[in-house]
Structure formats: structure tokens, C-alpha cells
Amino acid sequence: xxxxxxxxxxxxxxxxxxxxxxxxxxxWVAALLAILTFLVIYPVFMLLLGALTDTNPVVDGIxxxxxxxxxxxxxxxxxxxxxAEALLNTLIACGGGTVIAVAIGLLxxxxxxxxxxxFKGFIAAASILPLxxxxxxxxxxxxxxGSPKTGLINTMFKWMGSDLRVDLYSMWGLxxxxxxxxxxYVYMFTSSALRNMDPSLxxxxxxxxxxxxxxxxxxxxxxIMPAIVSGxxxxxxxxxxxxxxxAVLGAPxxxxxxxxYIFKLTNWSPPLYNTAAAVAIILMVVTGLLxxxxxxxxxxxxxxxxxxxxxxPRSLDLGPWRWLTFAIGIVYLLIVVVLPSLAxxxxxxxxxxxxxDVASLFDMRQYSLTHFESIFDNPLTxxxxxxxxxxxxxxxxxxxxxxxxxxxxxxxxRVSGRGAIDLISTxxxxxxxxxxxxxxxxxxxxxxxxxxxxIWILALAFIARFxxxxxxxxxxxxxxxxxxxxxxxxxxGKGMLGTIRTIVLPLARPGVLASMTLLFVLAIRELGSSxxxxxxxTMVMSVLLLDYYEGGNIGKTAAFxxxxxxxxxVLIGGANWLSRGSAQGNVARTG
Amino acid sequence: xxxxxxxxDLRKQFSIGLPAIDGVSFGVPAGEIVVLLGPxxxxxxxxxxxxxxxxxxxxxxxxxxxxxxxxxxSGILVPPRSRxxxxxxxxxxxWPHMTVRQNVIYPLKHRKIxxxxxxxxxxxxxxxxxxxxYADRPVVxxxxxxxxxxxxxxSMVYRPQLLLLDEPLSNLDAKLRLxxxxxxxxxxxxxxxxxxxxxxxxxEAVVLGDxxxxxxxxxxxxxxxxxxxxxxxxxxxxxNFTGATNELAGTLVTCNGRYGVxxxxxxxxxxxxxxxxxxxxxxxxxALRPENIAIGRPDGANTFSAKVLDRxxxxxxxxxxxxxxxxxxxxxxxxxAARHQVGVEAQxxxxxxxxxxxxxxxxxxxx
Numbered sequence: 001x002x003x004x005x006x007x008x009x010x011x012x013x014x015x016x017x018x019x020x021x022x023x024x025x026x027x028w029v030a031a032l033l034a035i036l037t038f039l040v041i042y043p044v045f046m047l048l049l050g051a052l053t054d055t056n057p058v059v060d061g062i063x064x065x066x067x068x069x070x071x072x073x074x075x076x077x078x079x080x081x082x083x084a085e086a087l088l089n090t091l092i093a094c095g096g097g098t099v100i101a102v103a104i105g106l107l108x109x110x111x112x113x114x115x116x117x118x119f120k121g122f123i124a125a126a127s128i129l130p131l132x133x134x135x136x137x138x139x140x141x142x143x144x145x146g147s148p149k150t151g152l153i154n155t156m157f158k159w160m161g162s163d164l165r166v167d168l169y170s171m172w173g174l175x176x177x178x179x180x181x182x183x184x185y186v187y188m189f190t191s192s193a194l195r196n197m198d199p200s201l202x203x204x205x206x207x208x209x210x211x212x213x214x215x216x217x218x219x220x221x222x223x224i225m226p227a228i229v230s231g232x233x234x235x236x237x238x239x240x241x242x243x244x245x246x247a248v249l250g251a252p253x254x255x256x257x258x259x260x261y262i263f264k265l266t267n268w269s270p271p272l273y274n275t276a277a278a279v280a281i282i283l284m285v286v287t288g289l290l291x292x293x294x295x296x297x298x299x300x301x302x303x304x305x306x307x308x309x310x311x312x313p314r315s316l317d318l319g320p321w322r323w324l325t326f327a328i329g330i331v332y333l334l335i336v337v338v339l340p341s342l343a344x345x346x347x348x349x350x351x352x353x354x355x356x357d358v359a360s361l362f363d364m365r366q367y368s369l370t371h372f373e374s375i376f377d378n379p380l381t382x383x384x385x386x387x388x389x390x391x392x393x394x395x396x397x398x399x400x401x402x403x404x405x406x407x408x409x410x411x412x413x414r415v416s417g418r419g420a421i422d423l424i425s426t427x428x429x430x431x432x433x434x435x436x437x438x439x440x441x442x443x444x445x446x447x448x449x450x451x452x453x454x455i456w457i458l459a460l461a462f463i464a465r466f467x468x469x470x471x472x473x474x475x476x477x478x479x480x481x482x483x484x485x486x487x488x489x490x491x492x493g494k495g496m497l498g499t500i501r502t503i504v505l506p507l508a509r510p511g512v513l514a515s516m517t518l519l520f521v522l523a524i525r526e527l528g529s530s531x532x533x534x535x536x537x538t539m540v541m542s543v544l545l546l547d548y549y550e551g552g553n554i555g556k557t558a559a560f561x562x563x564x565x566x567x568x569x570v571l572i573g574g575a576n577w578l579s580r581g582s583a584q585g586n587v588a589r590t591g
Numbered sequence: 592x593x594x595x596x597x598x599x600d601l602r603k604q605f606s607i608g609l610p611a612i613d614g615v616s617f618g619v620p621a622g623e624i625v626v627l628l629g630p631x632x633x634x635x636x637x638x639x640x641x642x643x644x645x646x647x648x649x650x651x652x653x654x655x656x657x658x659x660x661x662x663x664x665s666g667i668l669v670p671p672r673s674r675x676x677x678x679x680x681x682x683x684x685x686w687p688h689m690t691v692r693q694n695v696i697y698p699l700k701h702r703k704i705x706x707x708x709x710x711x712x713x714x715x716x717x718x719x720x721x722x723x724x725y726a727d728r729p730v731v732x733x734x735x736x737x738x739x740x741x742x743x744x745x746s747m748v749y750r751p752q753l754l755l756l757d758e759p760l761s762n763l764d765a766k767l768r769l770x771x772x773x774x775x776x777x778x779x780x781x782x783x784x785x786x787x788x789x790x791x792x793x794x795e796a797v798v799l800g801d802x803x804x805x806x807x808x809x810x811x812x813x814x815x816x817x818x819x820x821x822x823x824x825x826x827x828x829x830x831n832f833t834g835a836t837n838e839l840a841g842t843l844v845t846c847n848g849r850y851g852v853x854x855x856x857x858x859x860x861x862x863x864x865x866x867x868x869x870x871x872x873x874x875x876x877x878a879l880r881p882e883n884i885a886i887g888r889p890d891g892a893n894t895f896s897a898k899v900l901d902r903x904x905x906x907x908x909x910x911x912x913x914x915x916x917x918x919x920x921x922x923x924x925x926x927x928a929a930r931h932q933v934g935v936e937a938q939x940x941x942x943x944x945x946x947x948x949x950x951x952x953x954x955x956x957x958x
Contacts, residue, residue, distance in 0.1 A: 198682050198684065200681070200682050200684040201684045201686060203643075203645050203671075203678075203680070203684065204678065204680060204684040204685075204686075204742075204745070205686075205697070206645070206670075206671045207643060207645075207671050207672070207676065207677065207678045207746070208672070208698035208701060208745065208749075209698050209701035209749075210672060210697075210701045211672065211701075214701065218697070219686055222688045223687070223688055225688070
């Protein structure tokens with residue numbers, strides 16, 4: 001009798017608990033979807049609206065914009081020859097850059113993985129180094145090196161008595177700088193594909209009578225073709241969204257690509273926000289198509305062959321030629337790192353950029369700290385650093401927490417609606433930073449007393465922009481924790497939240513910290529989306545650097561570039577240190 | 592068409608550790624299949640890869656059909672593509688981006704063979720391995736056994752003078768392995784090719800090989816026909832590796848040509864076969880196959896009393912653990928009936944030609 005009553009009350013209690021849990025999960029999913037709508041869907045929707053109206057959001061407000069919907073504005077933009085020219089320039093620059101990037105990336109992955117070139121580890125490190133260079137700083141450095149009149153390279157040529165001149169303020173310059181800085185994307189894909197390839201596939205070709213070169217082109221490259229194409233598409237996608245490099249190299253000759261053209265549109269007076277929105281949509285569609293293509297390719301069947309035994313790395317004995325491949329590595333390092341750094345240093349410490357001859361280059365009296373003094377005399381400089389750090393911290397903390405919540409909900413729960421959460425949170429992959437900026441501009445500029453003009457609009461835009469990467473990085477950190485560790489905690493009587501707090505977070509901490517630090521670094525160097533969202537009070541470092549460059553003072557620009565580079569270097573070093581801690585943690589966990 | 596292979600004092604030293612190959616010499620007459628057998632890490636695959644030219648030996652000489660293809664001492668190193676040989680890899684190594692036909696025709700394309708000839712040769716090779724109906728399928732749509740047949744067809748299509756096979760069956764499942772093993776010998780004999788075959792599976796070696804070379808720690812211990820390897824192993828390791836897993840210890844008392852008398856302790860003596868030149872009073876170890884221990888059939892001079900310790904019924908045979916001279920031995924009785932009870936004392940007969948005596952060269956000469 002007694003026991004039965006007990007059981008009944010227990011059953012009632014667990015039923016009410018079940019209802020409560022369902023209500024909680026429903027609320028949780030709704031909250032995440034609301035946040036994502038606010039961060040991603042609403043701005044993109046407003047961008048679309050902007051492209052389809054001809055009203056000014058600042059003057060007329062949203063209400064009027066809605067009543068003026070028509071496709072005519074968008075069609076007018078499509079018919080605009082300037083847009084067509086910018087689109088064509090973009091495709092040429094990115095296409096050419098991609099060709100160079102593929103050539104360099106493929107060459108280096110072959111050198112590092114398949115040959116006995118000396119100091120391979122060093123070359124492998126050099127091959128991914130350009131990833132860390134902010135595009136604007138790279139652009140500035142190459143402007144100093146390659147400007148047709150005052151460029152250091154031309155000064156050197158003149159001193160050597162050569163008639164050779166380079167002009168990087170051109171399409172060729174753009175293609176070249178794009179190519180050398182975005183080769184690492186190709187390298188990363190192809191080198192891992194080569195490393196995972198069964199060496200006997202190549203040996204079989206050699207036994208069959210194919211020469212090493214024939215083997216490379218009939219077996220090796222066709223086999224890693226999916227990786228080559230993925231890397232190619234990714235580097236193309238990244239180049240599409242870059243603002244800094246074409247802004248610096250294209251401006252002097254009025255060479256516009258889509259990104260620089262969009263910014264120009266918003267800087268005219270009156271600003272052409274509608275046209276900018278329409279061009280941004282074009283950029284977004286092109287990017288989206290390519291991202292879709294790449295994802296499709298990656299999910300398709302790859303040629304990676306699995307054999308029972310571990311592969312012994314196969315390395316081609318190049319004989320004396322290995323010093324040539326080593327020299328190629330050194331030249332690449334010289335071009336992407338050493339020369340630009342030297343250029344920045346010279347320009348930053350030199351009183352006047354005019355260099356009469358090489359002797360004057362080494363004249364120590366020409367050097368001083370004057371540019372550093374002058375940039376730090378400007379109150380904007382310190383404020384922009386402070387702002388950048390503040391935005392970075394907000395982005396890292398809020399974005400990190402949100403990404404963790406999203407990642408955990410997608411990967412470790414079975415709540416309904418997680419598919420939608422997954423989809424919306426990966427959407428920004430296809431939206432270049434600059435387009436995110438325009439979208440946020442459209443979303444908030446017409447809302448009085450709202451976000452526009454605050455630090456938060458920058459932070460929210462960055463959170464949305466880097467959401468897919470952050471979710472992915474954070475997810476790997478807790479997906480490595482075996483599910484049974486969590487299940488054990490549930491069996492011990494901990495609830496879901498308690499388990500996350502006491503088991504998942506402590507174990508995933510190093511990975512979570514590393515992802516957040518990375519987010520911080522990305523937010524600090526982000527230029528594309530900041531361009532449209534800053535005001536004089538919320539000026540950030542990357543925008544101020546562009547300001548200095550457009551102000552025409554190379555010395556100050558170089559000095560501030562160095563300040564940023566050093567700051568970023570320290571931050572990336574710290575991020576690496578943190579993620580190394582996480583790697584060790586992983587070893588401890590699995591071993 | 593087919594060639595002889597001559598390997599003389601082959602050595603391969605990697606940058607660290609013991610030599611992978613330590614002075615291996617053997618010859619393969621035209622049309623013969625030689626199997627290199629040994630545990631993993633014994634140097635058999637490295638030897639094969641040196642013959643292929645994929646690995647560069649540090650000493651010795653390799654010649655195919657009398658032509659020296661590798662001789663570090665005189666600076667000769669012919670690249671694999673010029674050695675005119677075929678090779679089948681453990682991981683099949685069929686190219687997944689091609690169809691069956693494209694895989695098989697690949698070697699012909701690099702050999703300046705006319706298109707009609709090439710097409711005919713591909714058809715012949717595919718017919719030989721029984722894949723004619725699959726010519727235009729992508730290889731990734733094939734099963735493991737079929738992929739290995741493609742690899743075989745590809746390695747034979749240009750009629751190389753020498754075929755190298757590197758554990759070609761080890762990635763297949765057990766049933767398929769048995770079938771392809773028998774097929775492989777038929778195909779090889781049909782083409783009359785000289786073949787060098789590497790495996791760690793003794794059953795495979797016995798079925799496939801005209802001669803078997805047993806390797807260990809980079810050395811070739813014995814190379815002989817399968818029945819000699821099985822009935823007169825050259826040393827304790829070869830005996831153990833080919834299945835004579837029982838071991839007795841004793842002292843040689845007298846020698847009498849091929850046979851001798853051994854004292855197993857406590858005055859128990861028995862007659863054994865001498866597989867090495869041994870002198871009286873030497874300590875010896877005796878290897879003995881489980882199948883050659885006859886329980887309960889007192890027969891001949893070597894009959895001793897042993898105790899049955901345990902019994903494991905395995906269907907078509909029964910494995911016993913017995914105690915003899917204070918040592919535990921394995922014995923196998925064929926047939927579906929298990930006749931001996933655990934705990935009984937039984938008479939066991941050990942035929943003298945099945946007791947192989949070797950010099951006792953210290954403890955743990957093998958595992």
C-alpha cells in the first residue's frame with residue numbers, strides 16, 4: 001500500500017520534471033534562434049531590402065524603405081558599367097592570384113612532403129607564415145617596396161644600373177601580392193593530402209615505367225585533385241573579401257575591385273548606400289556559390305586510400321638539386337616576410353621617404369623615432385588601440401560563450417531545432433567581412449538611439465562574421481572529450497548544466513581559451529567590416545592605419561603598421577602558447 | 592622472356608639501428624617462384640624493395656638476367672622503371688582515379704607499345720585474372736579481392752621478366768585469401784614468370800613457393816624446397832617458425848651419422864635426428880611438431896610416459912597439453928574423437944626423424 005503511493009507520487013514528480021525539462025529546452029532553442037536571427041538573419045535581410053529600394057535609410061527610415069521596394073534599383077546596379085568593371089577586375093585579380101597561389105602552394109607542399117630538401121621543417125613553417133600578416137599591413141609594405149617612383153625595389157634597380165622597373169600599383173601587382181600571400185591556403189590542403197597518400201600508389205607508377213615527372217602528373221596530382229581544387233576555391237574566396245591589399249595597391253591608379261568599390265560608394269557624398277548594398281549582394285552571391293562548391297567537393301568521395309600499415313614518408317632524393325628547392329624556400333621567405341618587414345622598418349624610422357641612392361639608405365642620420373612620436377602624439381592612436389582591444393575582448397568573451405552554447409547544442413544534444421541553429425550559424429561563411437559591415441550598416445543606421453556609433457555594433461558584427469570558425473574550433477575542443485565522461489557524470493546524478501560546468505568546461509578549457517584568443521586576434525585585425533561601422537569615437541586600429549595611409553604619410557603608416565604587427569605577434573604567440581597547452585591536454589586525455 | 596635473379600651479399604643499413612638486411616645471398620632460376628618468409632621486421636620486404644629499386648641497398652649486388660641493376664660498390668643503380676619488372680603491393684596500389692582498363696594499360700603507355708597491341712595485351716591480362724567483364728568499371732567500385740586482381744594484371748600486362756609480390760594477400764579476408772592464393776600459383780605458373788614473393792604466412796609460403804627462404808633479423812637462415820624446410824629445418828628458429836613449437840633440452844651422448852642419442856635428464860635417453868654437426872657432450876635443444884607426438888601408441892624405441900595436463904577439443908583435431916621430462920608440450924591428435932582423458936598417464940611415441948636436435952646457443956634463441 002505504502003510503496004504504491006510512493007511510486008505514484010514519484011511518477012507524478014518525474015512527469016512534471018519532464019514537462020519542465022521540455023519547457024526549458026524549448027526556451028533554450030528559441031533563445032539561440034532569436035540571438036542568431038538578431039545577429040545574422042536581420043542584417044542580411046536589411047541588406048537585401050537596401051539593395052531593392054532607392055530610399056536613404058538615414059533620412060527616410062525603415063518604414064519608407066519598405067514601401068519603395070522594387071527590383072529596378074538592383075537591375076540598375078547590374079547595368080552600371082563601373083560595377084561590371086569592378087566585378088571584372090575582381091575576377092581577374094582573384095583568378096590570377098589563385099593561379100599563383102596554387103603554383104606556390106603545390107610546389108611547397110611537394111618540397112616539404114616529398115623531397116629530401118634540407119631544413120624542411122623551416123620551409124614548412126615559412127609556407128604558412130603569410131597567414132598571420134594582416135592584409136593591409138602586407139599591402140602597405142608592398143606599396144613601399146613596389147611603388148613605381150619611390151619604391152625601394154626600383155631604387156635598388158637604379159643603383160645597380162639596371163633599366164628594370166617594377167610597378168605594383170597595377171593589376172599585375174595586385175595579382176602578385178594576392179598570389180604570394182594566399183598560397184598557404186592551397187598549401188595546407190595539398191600538403192595534408194600528399195601526406196595521407198599511400199606512397200605505393202606512386203611506387204606502382206614508377207615500377208610501371210613512368211618517369212618521376214610523369215608520375216607526378218599522371219598519378220600524384222590527379223589523386224590530390226580534390227584537395228587542390230578545395231584549396232584553390234578557398235584562396236579565391238578569401239581574396240574576394242579582402243579590402244586592405246586592393247585598397248592600397250589599387251587606389252593610386254583608380255583600380256577598383258568589388259570591395260574597394262563598395263567602400264567608395266558609401267564614402268561619396270551623398271553616400272550611395274543602396275548601390276553599395278546591391279554590389280555587396282553581388283559579392284555575397286559569388287562567394288556563396290564558391291563556398292557551396294567547395295563544401296560539396298569536400299563532402300564528396302575523396303581519393304584518400306586507406307591501407308593497413310602506417311605510411312613511411314616517401315622522399316625523393318633530389319641530389320644536389322635539393323639546394324635549389326631549399327633556395328626556393330628561402331626566396332619565398334624573403335619575399336613574403338623579410339623584404340616587407342625591412343621596408344616597413346626603413347619607412348617607419350626614416351625621416352623622409354625620399355631615398356636618393358643606396359648610400360643614403362645606410363646613412364644613420366636619416367633615421368629617427370619622429371614618426372612614432374607623431375603617431376602617439378595623436379590622441380586617436382591610443383584611443384584606436386584601446387577601442388580595438390575593447391572590441392576584441394567583447395567579441396572573444398561574448399562570441400566565445402555563444403559559440404560554445406551553439407556548438408554544444410548542435411553536437412551533443414538531440415533537441416529539435418538544432419538543424420536550424422547549425423544552418424544559421426554557418427551562414428556567415430559565405431558572407432565576406434565587408435558585406436557583413438554593409439549589412440550591419442543597413443540594419444542599424446536607421447534605428448535612432450540604437451547600436452550605430454557604439455563599440456557594440458563592431459563587436460556584434462565580428463561575432464556574426466567569425467561565428468562559423470569559432471563554433472568549429474570550439475566544437476573540436478569538446479568533441480575530443482569522450483562522450484562516456486559526460487555520461488558517467490549523468491549516471492552519477494549530475495544534470496546537463498552541472499555536467500557541462502564540472503566535466504566539459506574544465507576538460508575543454510585549454511581549447512576554449514585558445515579559440516577565444518584566436519577570436520580576439522581576428523577581431524583586432526579585422527578591417528572589412530569595421531570600415532562601415534566606426535565613428536570618430538569608436539575608431540579601431542585597422543581603420544586608423546588605413547586613414548594614415550590615405551592621408552599620404554608613408555612614415556606614419558609604416559610606424560603604425562609596425563606597432564600593430566608587434567602587438568599581433570605578441571597576441572598570436574600567446575594564442576599558440578595556450579593552444580599548445582590544449583594539445584598537451586588532449587594527449588593526456590586520450591593517452 | 593623470364594629471367595634469373597641473382598642477389599649477392601645484399602646489405603641495407605638505415606641511418607639508425609641494426610642493418611635491415613645483413614648479407615643476404617640467393618638466386619632464383621628462370622620460371623621459379625621463391626617465397627621470402629619471416630616475421631615482421633626481418634628484412635624480407637626491404638630485400639624485395641631493393642630488388643625493385645625502390646630502396647637503395649648499401650652493399651652487395653643484384654643482377655637480373657645477368658645484368659647488374661644495383662651495386663653500390665661500383666656505383667650502379669638502375670631506376671625501377673628501367674629494371675623491367677612488375678610489382679604487386681600489399682595495399683593493392685591501384686589508382687582510384689582510373690578505371691580498371693586505365694590502370695592496366697598505364698604501364699604500356701610508358702613503354703611505346705602500339706594502341707592495338709596494347710588493347711590486346713590488356714584484354715589478355717584481364718582474362719588471365721578473370722576480370723574481363725569489369726574492364727570499364729572505376730576501380731573504387733571493386734571489392735578488395737578484385738582490386739588485387741587488377742594490381743596483378745597491371746603488374747603482368749607488359750610481361751616483365753620478373754614479378755615481385757609484397758604480401759599481396761594480407762589485406763584480404765581469410766576465405767578470399769585461400770582462394771586467391773591457389774589462383775595466384777596457377778596464374779604465375781601459366782605465364783612462366785620468375786617471381787619473388789614476400790609473406791609472413793607459412794601456409795601461403797608452402798602453397799605458393801617452389802622454394803622458401805626463411806629470414807630473421809636481416810639474415811637468410813635457410814632457402815630450400817617447402818618439404819625440406821618442413822622436414823629438415825636448418826635451425827631452431829626455422830623449426831619454430833614453421834610450426835615445430837615444442838622444445839626439449841638435453842645433452843648429446845653419442846652420434847651415429849644422421850642420428851644421435853640424447854640424455855633428457857635422469858637417465859632417460861632417446862634417439863634424435865641431428866640437423867647440425869654436433870659432438871657428444873654438447874648441450875642440445877630439440878624441436879618437435881605437435882602433430883608428430885603420438886599419444887597412447889607405444890611404438891619404437893622413443894616411447895616415454897607422459898601425463899595429460901589439459902585438453903582442448905577443436906572439432907577436426909584435439910590439442911593436448913602433456914608433461915614430458917618436466918616440460919609442458921603441445922600435442923595434436925587428428926580426428927573428431929578426443930580419446931585421452933585429462934590427468935591420465937599415457938605412453939607417447941616420439942619418432943626419431945621428428946626430433947630435430949640443434950646446438951643449444953644460449954637462452955631465448957627465439958620467442
